[in-house]
Amino acid sequence: MSRKKIVAGNWKMNKSLQEAKALVEQITNQINDSIAIGIDEVTKIIIPPFPYLDAINTQILNKPNFNVGAQNCHTNAAGAFTGEVSASMLSSVGCKYVLVGHSERRQYFKEKDSDFVLKIKEALNNNIHPIFCIGETIDQRKTENHFKVITEQLTNVLKEFTVAEFSKFILAYEPVWAIGTGETATAAQAQEMHAFIRSIVTDLYDSKIANDVSILYGGSCNAQNAQELFSCPDVDGGLIGGASLKADDFCKIILSF
Ligand code: PEP
Numbered sequence: 321m322s323r324k325k326i327v328a329g330n331w332k333m334n335k336s337l338q339e340a341k342a343l344v345e346q347i348t349n350q351i352n353d354s355i356a357i358g359i360d361e362v363t364k365i366i367i368p369p370f371p372y373l374d375a376i377n378t379q380i381l382n383k384p385n386f387n388v389g390a391q392n393c394h395t396n397a398a399g400a401f402t403g404e405v406s407a408s409m410l411s412s413v414g415c416k417y418v419l420v421g422h423s424e425r426r427q428y429f430k431e432k433d434s435d436f437v438l439k440i441k442e443a444l445n446n447n448i449h450p451i452f453c454i455g456e457t458i459d460q461r462k463t464e465n466h467f468k469v470i471t472e473q474l475t476n477v478l479k480e481f482t483v484a485e486f487s488k489f490i491l492a493y494e495p496v497w498a499i500g501t502g503e504t505a506t507a508a509q510a511q512e513m514h515a516f517i518r519s520i521v522t523d524l525y526d527s528k529i530a531n532d533v534s535i536l537y538g539g540s541c542n543a544q545n546a547q548e549l550f551s552c553p554d555v556d557g558g559l560i561g562g563a564s565l566k567a568d569d570f571c572k573i574i575l576s577f
Contacts, residue, residue, distance in 0.1 A: 324557075325577050327363075327574045328417070329364075329367060329565075331366075331565060337372055340369075344376055351364065354574075366388050367417070374413040376388050389418060391422070392439075395438035396438075396442070407442040411447060416447075416449060422453045424499075433473070437480045440452065453559070454473040470516065486529060491521075493513050503539075507549055510552055514552065518533070546572070
Protein backbone atom coordinates (compact mmCIF):
# COMPACT_ATOMS: atom_id res chain seq x y z
CA MET A 321 0.00 0.00 0.00
CA SER A 322 1.55 3.29 -1.06
CA ARG A 323 -1.11 5.83 -0.37
CA LYS A 324 -0.16 9.23 0.96
CA LYS A 325 -1.34 11.16 3.99
CA ILE A 326 -2.59 14.49 2.70
CA VAL A 327 -4.01 17.68 4.21
CA ALA A 328 -5.27 20.23 1.67
CA GLY A 329 -6.55 23.71 2.54
CA ASN A 330 -9.21 25.10 0.21
CA TRP A 331 -9.26 28.83 0.88
CA LYS A 332 -12.19 29.45 -1.48
CA MET A 333 -12.73 33.21 -2.21
CA ASN A 334 -11.00 34.56 0.89
CA LYS A 335 -8.01 36.74 1.85
CA SER A 336 -5.97 39.52 0.23
CA LEU A 337 -2.52 38.77 -1.17
CA GLN A 338 -0.90 40.24 1.94
CA GLU A 339 -3.09 38.14 4.26
CA ALA A 340 -2.43 35.07 2.14
CA LYS A 341 1.34 35.46 2.33
CA ALA A 342 1.20 36.05 6.10
CA LEU A 343 -0.91 32.92 6.59
CA VAL A 344 1.50 30.78 4.56
CA GLU A 345 4.41 32.21 6.53
CA GLN A 346 2.74 31.25 9.82
CA ILE A 347 1.82 27.76 8.60
CA THR A 348 5.26 26.93 7.21
CA ASN A 349 7.00 28.26 10.34
CA GLN A 350 4.79 26.23 12.66
CA ILE A 351 5.19 23.06 10.61
CA ASN A 352 8.93 23.61 10.32
CA ASP A 353 9.08 23.48 14.12
CA SER A 354 7.27 20.12 13.98
CA ILE A 355 9.42 18.46 11.32
CA ALA A 356 11.58 16.95 14.07
CA ILE A 357 8.66 14.67 14.99
CA GLY A 358 8.35 13.32 11.43
CA ILE A 359 5.46 15.46 10.26
CA ASP A 360 7.07 16.04 6.86
CA GLU A 361 5.60 12.74 5.73
CA VAL A 362 2.25 14.53 5.34
CA THR A 363 1.69 16.09 1.92
CA LYS A 364 0.43 19.62 2.52
CA ILE A 365 -1.49 21.38 -0.25
CA ILE A 366 -2.39 25.07 -0.11
CA ILE A 367 -5.27 25.90 -2.46
CA PRO A 368 -5.55 29.71 -2.64
CA PRO A 369 -7.46 31.88 -5.13
CA PHE A 370 -5.88 32.00 -8.63
CA PRO A 371 -4.14 35.42 -8.31
CA TYR A 372 -1.97 34.19 -5.42
CA LEU A 373 -0.79 30.87 -6.86
CA ASP A 374 2.49 32.14 -8.26
CA ALA A 375 3.46 34.12 -5.16
CA ILE A 376 2.56 31.27 -2.80
CA ASN A 377 4.33 28.70 -4.93
CA THR A 378 7.48 30.82 -4.70
CA GLN A 379 6.98 31.14 -0.95
CA ILE A 380 6.73 27.36 -0.36
CA LEU A 381 9.35 26.24 -2.91
CA ASN A 382 11.91 25.03 -0.36
CA LYS A 383 9.43 23.95 2.30
CA PRO A 384 9.35 20.16 2.56
CA ASN A 385 6.21 18.53 1.26
CA PHE A 386 4.32 21.79 0.70
CA ASN A 387 2.55 22.21 -2.65
CA VAL A 388 0.07 24.56 -4.25
CA GLY A 389 -3.20 23.55 -5.84
CA ALA A 390 -5.91 25.42 -7.74
CA GLN A 391 -9.63 25.57 -7.01
CA ASN A 392 -10.66 25.07 -10.63
CA CYS A 393 -9.51 24.84 -14.24
CA HIS A 394 -11.27 25.16 -17.58
CA THR A 395 -12.44 22.27 -19.74
CA ASN A 396 -10.47 23.56 -22.75
CA ALA A 397 -6.73 23.89 -23.32
CA ALA A 398 -6.76 27.50 -24.56
CA GLY A 399 -8.80 30.00 -26.53
CA ALA A 400 -11.55 32.60 -26.38
CA PHE A 401 -12.94 31.87 -22.90
CA THR A 402 -12.84 35.26 -21.18
CA GLY A 403 -12.26 35.03 -17.47
CA GLU A 404 -11.21 31.39 -17.44
CA VAL A 405 -7.94 29.68 -16.46
CA SER A 406 -6.49 26.62 -18.21
CA ALA A 407 -4.64 23.70 -16.68
CA SER A 408 -1.49 24.59 -18.67
CA MET A 409 -1.56 28.07 -17.08
CA LEU A 410 -1.79 26.44 -13.66
CA SER A 411 1.13 24.19 -14.50
CA SER A 412 3.19 27.20 -15.63
CA VAL A 413 2.89 28.74 -12.16
CA GLY A 414 3.93 25.52 -10.42
CA CYS A 415 0.52 24.14 -9.55
CA LYS A 416 0.55 20.38 -8.87
CA TYR A 417 -3.09 19.80 -7.87
CA VAL A 418 -6.55 21.01 -8.88
CA LEU A 419 -9.98 20.59 -7.28
CA VAL A 420 -12.61 19.13 -9.60
CA GLY A 421 -16.23 18.38 -8.72
CA HIS A 422 -16.42 20.48 -5.56
CA SER A 423 -20.04 20.74 -4.41
CA GLU A 424 -19.94 24.56 -4.72
CA ARG A 425 -18.98 24.20 -8.40
CA ARG A 426 -21.78 21.66 -8.83
CA GLN A 427 -24.36 23.83 -7.04
CA TYR A 428 -23.53 27.43 -8.02
CA PHE A 429 -21.90 26.91 -11.41
CA LYS A 430 -24.01 23.95 -12.55
CA GLU A 431 -20.96 21.87 -13.38
CA LYS A 432 -21.71 18.27 -14.27
CA ASP A 433 -19.98 14.94 -14.81
CA SER A 434 -19.08 15.69 -18.45
CA ASP A 435 -17.33 18.93 -17.33
CA PHE A 436 -15.39 17.03 -14.67
CA VAL A 437 -14.16 14.50 -17.23
CA LEU A 438 -12.86 17.27 -19.51
CA LYS A 439 -11.28 19.20 -16.63
CA ILE A 440 -9.53 16.10 -15.32
CA LYS A 441 -8.25 15.26 -18.82
CA GLU A 442 -6.82 18.78 -19.07
CA ALA A 443 -5.25 18.47 -15.61
CA LEU A 444 -3.64 15.12 -16.42
CA ASN A 445 -2.35 16.42 -19.78
CA ASN A 446 -0.49 19.05 -17.76
CA ASN A 447 0.85 16.75 -15.02
CA ILE A 448 -1.58 18.10 -12.45
CA HIS A 449 -3.21 15.70 -9.98
CA PRO A 450 -7.01 16.07 -9.85
CA ILE A 451 -8.58 16.09 -6.38
CA PHE A 452 -11.97 14.75 -7.42
CA CYS A 453 -14.71 15.65 -4.92
CA ILE A 454 -17.92 13.68 -4.42
CA GLY A 455 -20.63 13.84 -1.80
CA GLU A 456 -24.34 13.50 -1.15
CA THR A 457 -26.85 16.13 -0.02
CA ILE A 458 -28.79 15.86 3.24
CA ASP A 459 -31.95 14.79 1.39
CA GLN A 460 -30.05 12.05 -0.41
CA ARG A 461 -28.71 10.75 2.92
CA LYS A 462 -32.07 11.00 4.69
CA THR A 463 -33.72 9.00 1.91
CA GLU A 464 -30.86 6.47 2.11
CA ASN A 465 -29.71 7.20 -1.41
CA HIS A 466 -26.19 8.23 -0.40
CA PHE A 467 -24.44 5.05 -1.58
CA LYS A 468 -26.29 5.18 -4.90
CA VAL A 469 -25.37 8.86 -5.42
CA ILE A 470 -21.70 8.27 -4.62
CA THR A 471 -21.62 5.24 -6.93
CA GLU A 472 -23.03 7.33 -9.78
CA GLN A 473 -20.77 10.32 -9.17
CA LEU A 474 -17.72 8.05 -9.21
CA THR A 475 -18.71 5.74 -12.05
CA ASN A 476 -19.86 8.46 -14.46
CA VAL A 477 -16.42 10.08 -14.31
CA LEU A 478 -14.00 7.23 -13.61
CA LYS A 479 -15.28 5.11 -16.51
CA GLU A 480 -13.59 7.65 -18.83
CA PHE A 481 -10.13 7.03 -17.31
CA THR A 482 -7.63 4.18 -17.53
CA VAL A 483 -5.90 2.66 -14.51
CA ALA A 484 -2.74 4.61 -15.38
CA GLU A 485 -4.71 7.87 -15.45
CA PHE A 486 -6.59 7.05 -12.25
CA SER A 487 -3.30 6.42 -10.43
CA LYS A 488 -2.79 10.23 -10.52
CA PHE A 489 -6.13 10.94 -8.78
CA ILE A 490 -6.86 11.93 -5.20
CA LEU A 491 -10.48 11.45 -4.10
CA ALA A 492 -12.28 13.63 -1.56
CA TYR A 493 -15.51 12.51 0.11
CA GLU A 494 -17.35 15.69 1.10
CA PRO A 495 -20.92 15.22 2.31
CA VAL A 496 -22.63 18.43 1.18
CA TRP A 497 -24.53 18.65 4.48
CA ALA A 498 -21.22 18.96 6.33
CA ILE A 499 -19.52 21.61 4.16
CA GLY A 500 -19.32 24.94 5.95
CA THR A 501 -22.15 23.95 8.27
CA GLY A 502 -20.18 23.02 11.39
CA GLU A 503 -21.83 19.61 11.17
CA THR A 504 -19.30 16.83 10.62
CA ALA A 505 -19.79 13.24 9.55
CA THR A 506 -19.04 10.97 12.48
CA ALA A 507 -15.87 8.92 12.20
CA ALA A 508 -18.10 5.87 11.68
CA GLN A 509 -20.00 7.55 8.82
CA ALA A 510 -16.75 8.73 7.20
CA GLN A 511 -15.11 5.29 7.51
CA GLU A 512 -18.21 3.55 6.14
CA MET A 513 -18.30 5.77 3.06
CA HIS A 514 -14.54 5.76 2.45
CA ALA A 515 -14.49 1.94 2.56
CA PHE A 516 -17.46 1.94 0.18
CA ILE A 517 -15.64 4.30 -2.21
CA ARG A 518 -12.63 1.98 -2.15
CA SER A 519 -14.92 -0.94 -3.01
CA ILE A 520 -16.32 0.95 -6.01
CA VAL A 521 -12.78 1.70 -7.20
CA THR A 522 -11.97 -2.01 -6.83
CA ASP A 523 -14.98 -2.88 -8.99
CA LEU A 524 -14.06 -0.29 -11.63
CA TYR A 525 -10.32 -1.10 -11.69
CA ASP A 526 -8.73 -3.48 -9.17
CA SER A 527 -7.93 -3.80 -5.47
CA LYS A 528 -4.32 -2.64 -5.85
CA ILE A 529 -5.31 0.74 -7.27
CA ALA A 530 -8.14 1.00 -4.72
CA ASN A 531 -5.68 0.45 -1.88
CA ASP A 532 -3.27 3.00 -3.33
CA VAL A 533 -5.66 5.94 -3.85
CA SER A 534 -5.73 8.57 -1.11
CA ILE A 535 -9.28 9.40 -0.04
CA LEU A 536 -9.65 12.66 1.91
CA TYR A 537 -12.55 13.58 4.16
CA GLY A 538 -14.00 17.10 3.81
CA GLY A 539 -16.86 18.81 5.63
CA SER A 540 -16.26 20.87 8.78
CA CYS A 541 -13.09 18.93 9.58
CA ASN A 542 -11.31 20.97 12.26
CA ALA A 543 -8.60 20.94 14.91
CA GLN A 544 -10.95 19.16 17.35
CA ASN A 545 -12.25 16.31 15.19
CA ALA A 546 -9.37 15.68 12.75
CA GLN A 547 -7.59 13.15 14.94
CA GLU A 548 -10.62 10.89 15.26
CA LEU A 549 -11.42 11.15 11.55
CA PHE A 550 -7.81 10.51 10.47
CA SER A 551 -7.57 7.45 12.72
CA CYS A 552 -10.11 5.66 10.49
CA PRO A 553 -8.32 3.08 8.34
CA ASP A 554 -9.74 4.37 5.03
CA VAL A 555 -9.44 8.11 5.76
CA ASP A 556 -6.11 9.32 4.39
CA GLY A 557 -6.39 12.97 5.37
CA GLY A 558 -8.60 15.99 4.92
CA LEU A 559 -9.79 18.62 2.49
CA ILE A 560 -10.23 21.57 4.80
CA GLY A 561 -12.26 24.72 4.13
CA GLY A 562 -12.91 27.16 6.98
CA ALA A 563 -10.27 25.75 9.33
CA SER A 564 -7.54 26.16 6.68
CA LEU A 565 -7.83 29.96 7.01
CA LYS A 566 -6.32 29.95 10.51
CA ALA A 567 -2.69 28.88 10.88
CA ASP A 568 -3.08 27.34 14.35
CA ASP A 569 -6.09 25.25 13.34
CA PHE A 570 -4.64 24.14 10.00
CA CYS A 571 -1.35 23.12 11.63
CA LYS A 572 -3.15 21.20 14.37
CA ILE A 573 -5.03 19.32 11.64
CA ILE A 574 -1.74 18.51 9.85
CA LEU A 575 -0.40 17.21 13.17
CA SER A 576 -3.47 15.02 13.75
CA PHE A 577 -2.24 11.78 12.13
C1 PEP B 1 -14.75 22.39 1.52
O1 PEP B 1 -15.38 23.31 1.04
O2 PEP B 1 -14.05 21.65 0.79
C2 PEP B 1 -14.83 22.18 2.96
C3 PEP B 1 -14.50 21.01 3.43
O3 PEP B 1 -15.26 23.25 3.73
P1 PEP B 1 -15.41 23.29 5.34
O4 PEP B 1 -14.20 22.62 5.92
O5 PEP B 1 -15.48 24.74 5.67
O6 PEP B 1 -16.65 22.53 5.66
